[in-house]
Amino acid sequence: MTSRFAFIGLWLRRAAVIAAMLIGLFPIFWLVSTSFKPYDEWQHWPPVWVSSSPTLQNYRIVFAPQAAQTFAAKQKGSIDYKVSASAWKAFRDSAIISVCATLLSIIFGTLAAYSIVRYRTGGRNYAFQFLMVRMFPPIAVVVPMLVFFSLLRLIDTFPGLILAYTAFTLPFSIWMIRSFIEEVPEELEGAAMIYGMRPLQAFLRVTLPLIRGGVLATALFVFILNWSEFLFALTLTTGGIVTVTLQVANYVSASSGKLYGVQAAMGTISTIPVIIFGYLIQRHLVRGLTFGAIKR
Amino acid sequence: MADETVKMEDVDMISRRRAKRWIPFNVALVLPAQLTVMAVVLIPTLIILWLSITDWQPTQGIPWFKAYVVGLDNFRELLHDHRFTAAVLRTLFVVIVCMAAEFVLAMSLALLFLDEWPWRKIAVSAIILPMMVVPVDAANAFFMLFGDRGPINYAISLIIGRSFEFGWLENPNWALLPIMLAEIWQWTPLMFLLILTGLMNLPENQVRAAYVLGASRTKIFFKIMLPLLTPVIIIALLIRGIETFKIFDPVYILTHGGPGSSTETISMFMYDSAFEFFRMGYVAAAGLLVLVVVVSICVALARPLREHHR
Numbered sequence: 001m002t003s004r005f006a007f008i009g010l011w012l013r014r015a016a017v018i019a020a021m022l023i024g025l026f027p028i029f030w031l032v033s034t035s036f037k038p039y040d041e042w043q044h045w046p047p048v049w050v051s052s053s054p055t056l057q058n059y060r061i062v063f064a065p066q067a068a069q070t071f072a073a074k075q076k077g078s079i080d081y082k083v084s085a086s087a088w089k090a091f092r093d094s095a096i097i098s099v100c101a102t103l104l105s106i107i108f109g110t111l112a113a114y115s116i117v118r119y120r121t122g123g124r125n126y127a128f129q130f131l132m133v134r135m136f137p138p139i140a141v142v143v144p145m146l147v148f149f150s151l152l153r154l155i156d157t158f159p160g161l162i163l164a165y166t167a168f169t170l171p172f173s174i175w176m177i178r179s180f181i182e183e184v185p186e187e188l189e190g191a192a193m194i195y196g197m198r199p200l201q202a203f204l205r206v207t208l209p210l211i212r213g214g215v216l217a218t219a220l221f222v223f224i225l226n227w228s229e230f231l232f233a234l235t236l237t238t239g240g241i242v243t244v245t246l247q248v249a250n251y252v253s254a255s256s257g258k259l260y261g262v263q264a265a266m267g268t269i270s271t272i273p274v275i276i277f278g279y280l281i282q283r284h285l286v287r288g289l290t291f292g293a294i295k296r
Numbered sequence: 297m298a299d300e301t302v303k304m305e306d307v308d309m310i311s312r313r314r315a316k317r318w319i320p321f322n323v324a325l326v327l328p329a330q331l332t333v334m335a336v337v338l339i340p341t342l343i344i345l346w347l348s349i350t351d352w353q354p355t356q357g358i359p360w361f362k363a364y365v366v367g368l369d370n371f372r373e374l375l376h377d378h379r380f381t382a383a384v385l386r387t388l389f390v391v392i393v394c395m396a397a398e399f400v401l402a403m404s405l406a407l408l409f410l411d412e413w414p415w416r417k418i419a420v421s422a423i424i425l426p427m428m429v430v431p432v433d434a435a436n437a438f439f440m441l442f443g444d445r446g447p448i449n450y451a452i453s454l455i456i457g458r459s460f461e462f463g464w465l466e467n468p469n470w471a472l473l474p475i476m477l478a479e480i481w482q483w484t485p486l487m488f489l490l491i492l493t494g495l496m497n498l499p500e501n502q503v504r505a506a507y508v509l510g511a512s513r514t515k516i517f518f519k520i521m522l523p524l525l526t527p528v529i530i531i532a533l534l535i536r537g538i539e540t541f542k543i544f545d546p547v548y549i550l551t552h553g554g555p556g557s558s559t560e561t562i563s564m565f566m567y568d569s570a571f572e573f574f575r576m577g578y579v580a581a582a583g584l585l586v587l588v589v590v591v592s593i594c595v596a597l598a599r600p601l602r603e604h605h606r
Contacts, residue, residue: 013408020405021422027437027481028425030447034440043445045461104332112329119322130329133337135594137542139563140583143576144340144347147360167336170329199321228430230545231563235571245432249549260440267433278428282421286493289486293531294493 031271034264035059039071042260058265062087087266090247096158097243098226101165106219108166109173114203116174117181118189127174131291134171142235149236156240164232169222172288176221179292180214181207217284220277227274244270341587347580355574363577370581379557380582383565390476390561391540395533397480402487402532406495407517420492424485431482435549438478439465442550468558471551475559478546483539487532494528495521538594562586 034042036054060067065086112130115121145164146155154160184207192202208215233243242250248270251263278285286294319327343360348370352363374380405423409416426434441448442464453460465471498521506516544563547553553560553568560568566586570579 014413017405017408017419017423021419024423024426024481024485027434027441028429030441031433031437043443045445045450047445047447047450049447108329108332112326115322115325119325121322121326126326130333132591132594133333135538136587136590137544137563137566139542139544139566139570140586141337141340141344142566143570143579143583144343145336147343147347147576148335148339163332164336167332170333174329200325224428228432230432230548234548235567245430248430248432248436251436260443263436264440267430267436271428271430271433274430275425275428279421282424285424286489290490290531290535294490294528 031264031267034260035268037261037264039261058261059269061259061262062265062269085242087244087247087269090242090244091270093158093241094227094244097161097165097241098223100158101162101169101226102219102223104162104166105169105173105222106177106215109170109218110177110208110215112170113174113178113181114200114207117178118186118199118203127178130171130174133168134291138168138231139235142231146235155236156238158241160236161232161241161243164236165226165229168229168232169225171291172225173218173222175291176218176284176288177211177215179287179295180211180218184210214284217281218288220281221284221288224274224277344580344584344587347577348584349581350577351575352577352580353574354576360576366577370578371585373578374582374585379560380565382557383560383562386472386559387541387543387561387563390472390479390543391537394476394479394483394540395536397476398484398487398536399529399533401480401484402491405484405488406491409492410495420489424489426482427485427489429482431545432549434482435478435546438474438481438546439550442474465551466555468555471555471559475543475546475550478550479540479543483536487536490528490532491525494525498524541590 033050035058036056037048037051038053038055038057041048041051057067057071061071063086116127149155149160152160154163188206188210189199189202192206193199197205228245229243230245230249233241233246234249237243237246248263248266251259251266281288347360347363349365349367350360350363351366351369352358352360354360356363358364409420429437440446443449444461444463444466448464449460449462452462462470464474502520502524503516506520511519542563543561544567547559547561547564548567551559553564557565562582566579566582569575569582
């Protein structure tokens with residue numbers, strides 16, 4: 001009797017896990033599936049689950065402005081000017097900003113973390129002030145940032161966005177790398193210094209190679225944050241720079257009509273790099289998301 | 297040299313003797329990070345102090361530093377602005393509902409992963425997929441799911457047996473639901489991952505000892521697991537609470553705060569005041585108010601995060 005109950009319980013638990021997986025995957029499935037649907041299936045009733053005549057039309061509209069114009073002429077009459085721009089520019093802009101901001105964040109973060117761990121710079125609470133950056137809503141500083149950036153002529157420029165992204169990911173790089181450095185015994189660097197290396201040299205030659213994997217994971221983590229960022233991209237640009245998230249938002253905006261398939265195509269490609277990087281660093285995700293507090 | 301252990305004090309002496317510079321070496325190391333944060337956070341915070349007591353609007357055509365000073369008028373107006381107070385209350389509501397839902401779902405899900413079974417790792421990877429999706433894309437997906445001819449409405453019409461084409465996002469009473477569901481869908485996996493990590497790190501001996509001594513499952517959960525998990529749970533709730541408080545992307549994509557201002561959160565309210573109505577002084581005051589409240593709450597609450605790191 002008990003064994004049969006245990007058996008049922010086991011299968012109930014498995015079923016619950018499968019249900020959770022299905023709920024988790026469904027919106028993503030819908031996004032990908034819609035991206036392959038031809039125009040007349042976007043809002044078909046009853047909804048089309050998987051298109052019987054899949055098309056790459058939506059992806060063509062995303063990447064080739066001519067395709068968008070032909071499409072507009074044929075189906076909808078007109079298409080929003082923002083949407084008719086190619087997404088290549090968005091990918092290029094996002095790549096430039098994300099890569100530069102990630103590099104800066106990691107370099108600055110590593111140096112600061114080294115100083116905080118090995119020299120106890122600023123005492124106990126110093127590292128905490130970086131964490132504060134992450135705590136308040138970024139929209140609260142956007143207006144004064146616009147004022148400050150307009151003084152420096154940084155609005156709608158790459159350096160401007162890179163600066164903002166670097167600052168807002170520094171808490172993650174500092175705290176994460178700090179937790180990695182703390183795992184390497186100080187004595188290793190001490191030994192290297194006895195042999196005549198200078199402190200920073202000892203850190204770069206001895207400790208850094210040991211935590212290489214951790215620093216790389218931090219970099220990918222920060223890259224994901226930068227790539228996904230939306231609010232600063234929206235407010236600190238005036239149309240010259242278009243990031244991937246902005247491009248996605250352009251497709252969803254009411255003014256461009258309901259281009260479900262095209263939205264979905266853009267959504268699918270823009271999220272692929274993030275998912276790949278996310279799984280590459282799955283082991284370190286917990287550490288990153290908790291600023292190194294939970295190490296696994 | 298061979299049998300001597302290296303003492304850090306000696307090494308420090310060697311390196312310190314060499315380093316007598318204008319800026320101490322360790323301060324120079326934190327300088328790039330510090331300056332970046334200052335440029336983006338501290339200087340704007342100073343500017344916000346000034347702007348919050350002015351009525352500056354860029355459309356007036358006067359530069360921000362010559363703006364007309366109105367003293368505390370902005371703050372007075374804010375406290376009587378129903379749209380602002382409604383946005384604050386709505387944000388708190390969203391934070392509480394999302395945190396509670398995420399916690400309950402994540403906790404029950406994590407408990408299903410206690411024992412070892414084949415495909416377990418793959419199941420974990422599949423369940424955490426939503427948190428990897430770019431938030432704007434997740435909102436995009438929910439925009440389609442909750443469209444009037446979307447699959448959600450179709451599922452409902454299958455259940456009730458007649459055609460159901462409800463405009464979730466156009467209805468002031470219901471539009472907040474898809475937003476919260478998008479948020480819960482995306483971030484329950486994060487909470488799940490944190491709690492699961494906490495569960496895996498529990499000292500196995502205590503749990504096993506309790507089993508052997510004949511404690512029931514519920515007793516083990518409430519008397520042993522939950523207390524040991526508390527630090528992890530606090531950190532998870534703290535991080536989610538802070539992030540949900542800032543909620544912007546799904547609101548912007550799904551409803552833009554509408555219809556009317558029925559789904560406006562604090563961030564959305566400030567965005568609209570700044571970029572639709574160009575009331576920069578007013579937004580600065582609102583921003584300052586939020587900053588002060590959030591920072592003081594965080595300083596009080598974030599102690600567990602700091603202590604856990606020690």
